[in-house]
Amino acid sequence: MVVKKHDLEAALYAEKQDINAGRLKDDNPLDLSETFRVFCEACRRGDLKVCQEKITEGVNINARDRFDYTPLILASLCGHFEVVQLLLESGALCERDTFQGERCLYNALNDRIRNLLLSYDYSKSTDPLQPLAAHITSLLTREHPKTSDVALVTADKTFHLHKFVLSARSPYFAKKLAANPDSTSFKLANTVPPQSFEVAVRYLYLQEVAADLGDGEEEQAVLTGIDKLSRQLEIDRLFESILEGGDRRLARQRRTEEVNRGRDQLHTWFQQNVLRHKITVATSKADSVRWDRNNGVFADVLLRADEDADEEEDEAERPAPPTVRQTSGPLNGIPIGPMSYPSRSPSRTRSSRKSVLFPAHRAMLLRSEFFSTMFSSSFREAQSTLYLQIIPIDCSPAVLEVVLTYLYTEKADFGLSIAIDVLHAADMLFIEKLKARAAVIISTLGNGGASVVEAENPRGETDIEEVVDIYDVVRAGWDTRVHRLEEFGARYIAYRLERFIDEEDFAELVRESANRIQARQETDTVELVDDIRYYLSERFRLRFEDAGLDEMMDESPEPHLQPSDPGYIDTCDEGSEGELYAADMEQMLAGGAVRTLDGEVAGDEFTQDAINYQILLGKIDRLLDRLRLDA
């Protein structure tokens, strides 16, 4: 399984030689920047939030620090499973048969992490852009629904192509199309062999260009043709990349570079054309917008998103301190509820409501199953009309922009503030990867200011500021079937249980969770509560292990479980760091109980923790009892 040491050393030496000679690009370049140092530090400590932030900033995830450590090695060495997962999902490489890959596997703290690393071997983690490239390539052969808007006629074959791809990828076509946007066919020189055209077109559509071009004179002719084309179309990289041979790794690097370039071109084009041409109009007038079929950005459909007045109002209220929880009034996190009706129920619409129209290309929208079904059906949207069809999408303009950016460029970097909305939109439009991405963002950034490792914070201290409404998150997780969010929610609540345990909303959430399971008829436990109990034990576990108090934990529960025993509350009172918790307790219980005793105050923090743990467990049980009775 594991490569021998001397083999590794030999391979490493050979690799170094190659890199020094410039034959190979270093997979793990040295990075001494401050950002990277912070990133590595976060990986060492297991700080998910910082990791996510740095990744979003665009730090090179596969770089190495001056001790030759990559972030992935650090995270796996220090045993932070979630961080390792995040890094891998974000494209960190852990490839067998490379020095750094083997090192990473070798260093993994435990088997769980090691198996995770193995499951992300090259074949899987490879290129996060592959789906995008594959989709664009598939446009060449996809016949239904028809998306091509220009025909490239050669001597014996006609290629059905897309103006926006040509324009984005080839400066030559960009100029030609800018001068003459409504041309429907191009004719290129007949002297160039058709194979050359084929190679060029495949290159433009991000397909891997094969080096095998026949043999002898034929190859010569084809190569000449390619050379000519690549100069004419101003895609000089094409000819170079065909001439460059090389081994597997080199080819892969080149391919990755090539796709990256392609993506960047698309991205630039997308920003300069699609985003720049979005129109903001009053919602009432949105339907009367007329776009001609022949337009400068070659759009063949308009997507409409309505701005939501409520949304803005809600966001204005957001900074309010969490202690004053908004239990009434619409919740921003459930986007559909408040947003779904404005367009249909004018009473709630404000006069100033705006709509944003994005010109878009069906070819790219097809990446969403929602759109691909829509355009393949025989409904109105699939028909060709004189003016571009306007398709309303049930989300805010900002979210729609995120969705479009993802579809065009595979980029999905957005703030926590719209993450839940994006999650819902992605779920509605069937864009699984975007959904997963939103879930990652929520679960890594959602911990708010409490960015430090949670295991170090057993007493549930949290910052005053709450960045996310955890109830919304859990519900969104259920609605969109993202298990990761349920887990995140349970963990989040467990670490702050003192604060939530007595809220009526929490009880409601537990009830919902119970109902969900009833409907599924899978088990008779309440999933949410089980998860919370699990994370609760995790929260306190390290403390007990350190103090060797496991035994005490085993023996002591019985007396502590007396639900109405108020004595333990007092212990909290004593705790120097338990003020917030104590305050909650005070609010919740009748004031008199607190004052009754203080005699058996625990001597140290550990005892305090143990008692707190029992109190919380007891409260959960009582809550369940009550809910059962109610139900």
Place this chain on the structure above:
Amino acid sequence: MVSSTTQGLHGDDVDFESTWTTLASSFKEIHTKNASKLSYEELYRHAYRIVLKKKGEVLYGRVRDFEKEWLSQTVAASIQGLVTGSLRSGAHGSAAVTTANERREAGWRFLKGLKEAWQDHQLCMSMLADVLMYMDRVYCTDHRRPSIFITAMNLFRDCILLSKSSSEADSLTILAILNGIILDQIQMERDGDIIDKHLIKSCVYMLEGLYEADQEVEEQRLYVTSFETDFLNASREFYRKEGEFLLRESDAGAYCRHTQRRITEEQDRCRSTLSETTTPKIEQVVEDELVRNKLRELIEMESGVRHMIDNDRSADLRLMYILNSKVDPLKKELTSAIQQRIKEMGAEINAAAIAASQAQPAPAADAEGDKPKAPGDRALSQQTVAALKWVEDVLNLKDKYDSFWKFSFDSDQGMQKAISSSFTDFINSATFTRSSEYISLFIDENMKKGIKGKTETEVDQVLEKAIILLQYVQDKDMFERYYKKHLCRRLLMNKSLSNDVEKQMISRMKVEQGNNFTLKLEAMFKDMTISEELTTGFKGHVAKLGDADAARAELAINVLTSMTWPLETMGSSGDNEESRKMRCIFPPAIERIKKSFEKYYSDKHSGRQLTWLANMGSADLRATFPKVQTKEGIKERKHELNVSTYAMVILLLFNDIPASQSITFEEIQAKTNIPTSDLVRNLQSLAVAPKTRILIKEPMSKDVKPTDRFSFNEGFSGKFHKIKVGVVTAGNKVETDKERQSTEEKNNESRGFCIDAAVVRIMKQRKELTHQQLVTETLSQLATQFKPDINMIKKKIESLIEREYLERIDEAKVPSYRYLA
């Protein structure tokens, strides 16, 4: 208690209803093909919201109810409208009520209507499923419901296919009518009408796409459970009747062709009209009804297998073979029919041979070839002709079946075995015992005459034929005996045309029968070669002696190993042992050479005894006859006479006496000591045969009597310089009955030794054995040589017990023997 959160998600009942109303009216539009005005996004959004609000269940139910209502009210009515009276009766099977044309038209309309309804339904439902995609993905997956599309397909089955065709309570379901119509149409096609295959195929696709229950189990497709069974039953009935009709009305060849066509038709039908999965089943039905159940009758028909064989209908036979192999990989019926026919034909050939050999010689037989010179030979040559005829017939028969086997029976292994065993059976049949002899004779004939002027390949063919026949012979030892006898004659009398061919034959037999079989035959050839060497050696020896005597006779000698050569068969018939041993007295000149050779030989090989067989030799004489007036003038006539050794001895007697003198038969016998019968025959050829009358007999008569006197015929004249004086021989043709008897006796004797040897070999190895086992083993050991008679084995065992090789085990329950060392 109820927070705003729950309100947003759950509370909105009114909204659900209005949303559903919107959806329902849009669905109606879709069903009435007005979908192009609808917005996919809007419908999807409605459905999406309902599901998100946990109303998926209600939505699912509503859609199902909507479809149910639509199908059972709108669609069902239009389908029922297509069901006319003629269809109902057609489905009942009383076809006579309406004309075929009407039925076809009505059926066509019904199928078309149903097909269109089904396609519309599929199209609309796929649009609905598109709209309800979120429900399918979220609600149906979570709650393990079949997708709405599948549910709707099942609704089509329940509301349309399984609904009654009219309001009457006992009316048929649409499905039953559909089945009836398709069956009716197929029947029309079988009767030669043209039908719309495409349309039926679409309906079949529909049935294949639907299942009996809501679970999609492959075997539960409506096509299988409903239509296919009906189809197979109807077809079975149809083919049973057709088969009976054909057996009555047509001949076997036509029957086979028809069946073949029907099978192809059904295969085509499955491909073009029904489902490929039915192909094996319907083939089975056709084979059952037209082949398996009718095969025996078919074979035994007047125009059946026998007729086909007799008239060389190999194409028909081939069909018969194909049909039979479809239902029975062993092809028992056909095989046994063939076998029986071979045996019949073989028996006919045997009977013809026996009849020919016993009948008076027909003039035709003379014309055919070897003209018998003496009347006594006639019966013999009659046999030869019969033998050749028999071999030829058998070979023809073999050729015939071989060509059937190749062309009609696909060179089938089992068939070949069956044919071979039938040939073996009749060739070795108990009523015909001469096959070994006939085959040997056939070879003999060919060696002596047949292969003259033939190319190598032709010769090869002849040899091949002989070998083929030989394979069928069970009593190989009999054949060996005959072959040896015939070979011996050919060799000694130099009658064989080509030594090479002889050797080829031997080597072929060696390949076929093994070394043992040809051992003695090869030894015979070896003797011949050694003799040649001896002759030359002796010549050299004589030359070295130096006394060149011009008058000295030259000697060419064949030294034969007495055990190898069947010398007894060379003797004249009727000779007894005594006369054989009588030594011929040679004239002194000859006697000298004889002595000298004996000396030469015993110098070379000490301890060997030479016995001179004068009755087998021949001699060349240079005879000078006195001058006689002829047409060309007076001249002395010299002839070279080729005569038998005895004749030479006789003629040399006349050297010693004056030409005018004569000697009596008895005097000759006294002087030469030649056995009487040989002397008679030799004198006959010298004095009676008209062309070689070198002696004059007194009185002139055909028979030679002891009192006859002989003198040298000075006036003899021949046309040629060389004259061959044939000896009137006993003939080398077919044996006389007497000879046969002795051959068989000898054969039995040698068989006895073989059995003895085999029994002893077995017992030596096994020590103790029951009687039954011993017999079985003996039989199997001897199978390659001959088929021993059980009684003979018993006798041999008895004699072995007497000779104390074996003893009976007294205490054994079953008779057993023990080997005595």
